[in-house]
Every structure is written in structure tokens, then in C-alpha cells.
Amino acid sequence: xxxxxxxxxxxxxxxxxxxxxxxxxxxxxxxxxxxxxxxxxxxxxxxxxxxxxxxxxxxxxxxxxxxxxxxxxxxxxxxxxxxxxxxxxxxxxxxxxxxxxxxxxxxxxxxxxxxxxxxxxxxxxxxxxxxxxxxxxxxxxxxxxxxxxxxxxxxxxxxxxxxxxxxxxxxxxxxxxxxxxxxxxxxxxxxxxxxxxxxxxxxxxxxxxxxxxxxxxxxxxxxxxxxxxxxxxxxxxxxxxxxxxxxxxxxxxxxxxxxxxxxxxxxxxxxxxxxxxxxxxxxxxxxxxxxxxxxxxxxxxxxxxxxxxxxxxxxxxxxxxxxxxxxxxxxxxxxxxxxxxxxxxxxxxxxxxxxxxxxxxxxxxxxxxxxxxxxxxxxxxxxxxxxxxxxxxxxxxxxxxxxxxxxxxxxxxxxxxxxxxxxxxxxxxxxxxxxxxxxxxxxxxxxxxxxxxxxxxxxxxxxxxxxxxxxxxxxxxxxxxxxxxxxxxxxxxxxxxxxxxxxxxxx
Amino acid sequence: xxxxxxxxxxxxxxxxxxxxxxxxxxxxxxxxxxxxxxxxxxxxxxxxxxxxxxxxxxxxxxxxxxxxxxxxxxxxxxxxxxxxxxxxxxxxxxxxxxxxxxxxxxxxxxxxxxxx
Numbered sequence: 001x002x003x004x005x006x007x008x009x010x011x012x013x014x015x016x017x018x019x020x021x022x023x024x025x026x027x028x029x030x031x032x033x034x035x036x037x038x039x040x041x042x043x044x045x046x047x048x049x050x051x052x053x054x055x056x057x058x059x060x061x062x063x064x065x066x067x068x069x070x071x072x073x074x075x076x077x078x079x080x081x082x083x084x085x086x087x088x089x090x091x092x093x094x095x096x097x098x099x100x101x102x103x104x105x106x107x108x109x110x111x112x113x114x115x116x117x118x119x120x121x122x123x124x125x126x127x128x129x130x131x132x133x134x135x136x137x138x139x140x141x142x143x144x145x146x147x148x149x150x151x152x153x154x155x156x157x158x159x160x161x162x163x164x165x166x167x168x169x170x171x172x173x174x175x176x177x178x179x180x181x182x183x184x185x186x187x188x189x190x191x192x193x194x195x196x197x198x199x200x201x202x203x204x205x206x207x208x209x210x211x212x213x214x215x216x217x218x219x220x221x222x223x224x225x226x227x228x229x230x231x232x233x234x235x236x237x238x239x240x241x242x243x244x245x246x247x248x249x250x251x252x253x254x255x256x257x258x259x260x261x262x263x264x265x266x267x268x269x270x271x272x273x274x275x276x277x278x279x280x281x282x283x284x285x286x287x288x289x290x291x292x293x294x295x296x297x298x299x300x301x302x303x304x305x306x307x308x309x310x311x312x313x314x315x316x317x318x319x320x321x322x323x324x325x326x327x328x329x330x331x332x333x334x335x336x337x338x339x340x341x342x343x344x345x346x347x348x349x350x351x352x353x354x355x356x357x358x359x360x361x362x363x364x365x366x367x368x369x370x371x372x373x374x375x376x377x378x379x380x381x382x383x384x385x386x387x388x389x390x391x392x393x394x395x396x397x398x399x400x401x402x403x404x405x406x407x408x409x410x411x412x413x414x415x416x417x418x419x420x421x422x423x424x425x426x427x428x429x430x431x432x433x434x435x436x437x438x439x440x441x442x443x444x445x446x447x448x449x450x451x452x453x454x455x456x457x458x459x460x461x462x463x464x465x466x467x468x469x470x471x472x473x474x475x476x477x478x479x480x481x482x483x484x485x486x487x488x489x490x491x492x493x494x495x496x497x498x499x500x501x502x503x504x505x506x507x
Numbered sequence: 508x509x510x511x512x513x514x515x516x517x518x519x520x521x522x523x524x525x526x527x528x529x530x531x532x533x534x535x536x537x538x539x540x541x542x543x544x545x546x547x548x549x550x551x552x553x554x555x556x557x558x559x560x561x562x563x564x565x566x567x568x569x570x571x572x573x574x575x576x577x578x579x580x581x582x583x584x585x586x587x588x589x590x591x592x593x594x595x596x597x598x599x600x601x602x603x604x605x606x607x608x609x610x611x612x613x614x615x616x617x618x619x620x621x622x623x
Binding site for chain 2: 037053164165166191192193220221222223225226229240241242243244245246247248251263264265266300302346347348349351352355356358359362363396398401402403404405428429474475
């Protein structure tokens with residue numbers, strides 16, 4: 001076991017500055033109104049740095065810088081941009097441990113996840129889009145003997161990106177890598193709950209990017225996010241968050257007639273068919289781990305498998321084993337490599353989770369394990385910890401229908417395949433789903449019948465760059481990851497060229 | 508029967524917000540991150556339509572604040588009574604209270620037989 005020292009403490013691999021300004025035009029710029037807000041770590045609740053409180057003036061300044069840089073950046077060769085992305089990836093990889101500790105301190109998640117998932121995935125994401133942009137080709141269509149349609153991809157120009165707090169670095173990279181690969185300049189607003197770790201990253205990679213290509217404006221949604229999302233000077237807005245803000249961003253975008261991509265969450269079903277329990281073997285063990293994935297990242301994942309549907313013939317035994325597996329989750333100091341679940345990202349998130357546990361109990365759902373705030377003692381008493389919680393109930397209950405965004409799973413049973421699909425699809429959302437079966441055709445059919453953009457079959461919570469990710473139904477619009485993401489950051493230019501010397505004969 | 512209410516603490520915040528932003532509205536959000544939370548906007552900032560349900564109005568002495576929710580979400584919420592409260596916190600999409608270091612939160616209880 002290793003326990004990393006907190007940032008800034010003796011022996012720590014990373015130190016946060018006392019204050020972060022906006023990163024605009026390649027340099028740090030104080031906020032126009034001169035105000036800052038304190039940033040606490042959810043690990044202990046203590047403040048560890050202060051952050052520029054951005055306003056419309058700062059967003060304008062960032063947009064000026066982005067527009068100043070966009071044209072030249074958009075005209076660089078794909079090879080040049082790919083080189084930059086590969087260098088960024090190398091830099092992140094070389095500083096992976098420092099960034100992982102910074103991210104854990106910022107967000108509260110367990111260090112084993114930032115070390116093994118968040119940062120390695122970020123590195124790979126830059127490399128993937130460096131490769132994809134090199135391999136992208138336009139098209140040539142022979143319309144007739146003398147008329148040819150050429151299709152080119154061109155960057156959109158300046159795009160706005162609003163980043164969530166659950167994976168502050170990885171979600172920023174999901175948006176930055178394809179936007180930069182496609183040749184856009186970016187104004188990015190981090191979440192106000194996790195505004196600092198992106199600056200540790202920026203300081204590491206700033207010299208690799210031309211000034212103005214990436215600009216970061218911090219601040220609150222209403223003061224900095226809204227001016228960015230409603231600006232006439234952005235060609236596209238990418239947002240990860242929730243439905244009401246997603247609708248508001250679409251409203252603003254409709255005023256400017258620009259596209260949006262939205263990732264708005266889910267209530268993902270994790271479906272366990274009876275043959276999962278046919279043997280007590282490695283696969284059964286894997287399925288139990290798949291159930292327990294609801295606790296990954298403290299449940300603060302848009303695709304959290306927060307509804308477990310278990311076939312009735314194996315319900316009692318599988319759920320019994322799943323409860324035991326869940327009770328074995330080690331909760332502790334997020335910087336300890338043995339810790340499996342860390343702190344919820346903020347106090348209001350903690351309060352919201354507890355309010356859902358309350359309504360779950362009121363609705364008659366049964367708590368099988370957990371169901372309360374955890375006091376881990378010492379300096380962690382001020383942090384925001386919840387015990388992994390399993391509810392047993394009915395799919396009509398609110399805890400089965402609303403995204404709690406905590407380590408809370410709601411479990412129910414199903415009788416047969418049709419019943420499973422009915423319950424799985426009885427939700428407003430369609431982002432993720434899990435299907436577990438030893439029967440390949442059952443797993444295939446279920447994967448196709450569930451209305452969700454990502455269905456994991458016999459695995460869960462894997463996020464490779466080369467697999468498209470995004471929502472059906474109210475979970476959003478567009479995809480992230482995969483080369484299809486480039487489409488969301490490019491225009492299609494068509495040159496329709498006539499090689500005929502002759503008039504049409506119309507006039 | 509009223510389906511929505513507001514705590515005294517949240518009402519005090521609404522008075523403060525109204526002084527700087529004018530008339531207000533709530534729209535209950537679903538989905539991830541800052542979702543499953545009531546979003547407070549200047550009245551009319553968020554366009555409601557056929558896909559929304561007006562749950563009721565919060566009476567805060569001299570003014571009222573309408574509370575909205577998407578109709579699809581309401582199907583799953585219709586058996587519960589909502590009280591808008593406030594807790595220390597940060598971040599709530601574009602909701603107006605966030606810069607004050609607080610955050611609106613919904614507390615729920617089941618409607619009883621007479622209320623349904």
C-alpha cells in the first residue's frame with residue numbers, strides 16, 4: 001500500500017498554487033472584476049486554492065484570443081496538429097502521478113482510479129485523435145463525366161466547451177482532443193466545483209500550444225458559463241451536465257443557429273440473466289464485480305449502473321453475493337492506493353444523495369446495505385463520504401428513475417426476457433446499460449433492444465477512445481470518443497466543379 | 508392541494524435574488540452532475556412549453572415564484588410533494604444562487620391519500 005502526501009505537503013508529487021487566474025492567449029490573466037472564489041478539497045472540506053471568478057468580460061477576452069488564433073491553427077497541417085497532440089500525451093504521461101494526485105485532491109476520487117483510469121485514458125485520448133486526424137480523408141464523388149464533388153472537412157472555428165466535475169481532467173480531454181485535432185480554437189469553462197486541476201495540466205502543456213488555441217475561463221455557470229454558451233462568437237457549444245441546463249444551452253444555441261453536443265446523464269440498467277449463476281466460476285465473479293461498478297467514482301458517473309435488474313430465478317442468491325461484494329468495498333483516504341471509494345465531490349452533492357436515500361426509504365424501498373453518510377474520522381471528518389448503498393424496490397420509485405449521482409444502486413427483479421427489456425427501457429434516459437449472460441444470442445438481442453447509446457456486454461465502465469459514447473432519449477445529442485466525434489467539430493465543405501467547356505444551354 | 512413549498516431559509520435567498528435579478532422561476536432538472544436539482548432563473552430566461560408542467564407557485568410574501576418540471580419527469584414525481592430548501596454548496600448549472608456559495612435542493616415527501 002502507498003499513501004500519497006497531499007498536494008503541497010512534504011514529499012508530495014504535486015503542489016497547487018495559492019491562486020489561479022484565467023488562462024487566456026497563452027498567459028495567466030487576472031479576472032476583469034478582480035474577484036476570486038475559494039476551492040475546497042472534498043477529501044477534508046478544507047480550502048486549498050482560490051480561483052478567478054470569471055464574468056462576461058473575461059469570456060469576451062478569451063473569445064478575442066481564440067478568434068485571433070483560430071485561423072492560423074485551422075490552417076496547420078493535420079501532421080502538425082497530430083504532433084502537438086502526441087507531445088501533449090507524452091507530457092501528461094511523464095507527469096501522470098502528479099496529475100493523478102492533483103485530480104484526486106480536487107475531486108475526491110480514489111487515487112487508484114486516477115492512476116489507472118482517468119489519466120491513462122486522457123493520454124490515450126490525445127494519441128487516438130492524433131492518429132485519427134492523420135488518417136481522415138475527404139471524398140471525391142463523380143457526379144457525371146464532367147462534374148465532380150469534392151468534400152473537405154474544415155474546422156468550425158472557435159468552440160465553447162463546458163466541463164463537468166466528475167472527471168475534471170478526462171472530460172476536458174474528451175472535448176479538447178477532438179476539437180484541437182479538427183483545427184478549432186477553444187474557450188473552455190471548467191466546473192466551479194473542480195476548477196483547479198485543469199490548470200496543473202495547462203501549466204505542463206502550455207508551451208506546446210500556440211497562444212489562444214486553448215483558453216480557460218473559470219467561474220460560476222450563471223456568470224461565466226452563460227456568456228460563453230450564449231455568445232454569438234462561438235460556432236458550437238459542447239456541454240456535459242444535466243437536462244435543464246442542456247435545454248437552456250439549446251435555447252441559446254437556437255438564437256445563434258449553432259450546433260450543440262449534449263451529454264446529460266442517465267439511469268443505466270445493469271441486466272443479469274439467470275445463466276450468469278449457472279456456475280460459480282470466474283465469469284460469475286466478473287458479473288458480481290460488474291454489479292458493484294455502481295460504486296466506481298463514488299457513483300458520480302453519467303453511466304453509473306444505478307439500476308440492477310436480476311432475473312427472479314437467481315435473484316436471492318445473486319443479490320446476496322452482490323451485497324457481500326459491496327460490503328467488501330474499502331472506503332478510506334482517497335490518496336491511499338488501497339482505497340476503493342473516496343469522497344463525493346462537494347457538500348451539495350452529499351446533501352442531494354442523502355435526500356434521495358430519504359425519499360427511497362419513504363417510498364418503501366429496503367436498504368440492504370449502506371444508506372448513510374460515513375464519518376471516516378480525523379481530518380476526513382470534514383469530507384463528504386457516503387457508504388455504498390443497495391436499495392431493493394420497484395422501478396416506478398423515484399430512486400429508480402432519477403440520477404442520484406452517488407454510490408447508490410436500486411435493485412429489482414424480472415421474470416423473463418421481455419420483462420427485462422420493458423423495465424430496462426422504462427426510463428427517460430438512454431446513455432448506458434449493461435447486459436450479463438453466457439448466452440451470446442441473448443446478450444446480443446438485449447444489447448440491441450435496450451435503447452441506450454452504449455451497451456456493455458459482459459463488462460462495464462470501460463471507456464476506450466475508439467468506441468462511440470453518447471445518449472439516446474433525454475441523455476443528449478451527439479457522440480464523444482471515436483472518430484465520429486470529429487464530425488461534431490468540423491464543417492463539410494463541398495466544391496462542386498465542372499470540367500466541361502460547354503454551356504448547359506438553359507440561357 | 509399545493510405540491511410545492513419553500514423553507515424559510517430558501518425564501519430568504521429568493522428575496523435576495525429577486526432584489527438583484529427581478530422576478531424568478533424554478534425548473535426542476537433531471538440527469539447527471541448538477542442535475543436532479545431545482546434551477547432558479549430570472550422569469551422567462553428558461554422557455555417552458557408544451558413539454559413542461561407547472562407544479563405550482565412558491566409564495567414568498569410579496570411575490571410568487573413558479574415551479575416547473577418536464578412533463579415526462581413529472582410522471583415519475585407526481586406522487587411526491589416537493590419542498591425547496593437551500594444548503595451550502597457550489598455549482599448548479601446556470602442557477603442564480605451558486606455565486607452566493609449556496610445551492611437550492613429539493614426535499615421530498617409522499618403525498619398522502621387526501622392530497623393525491
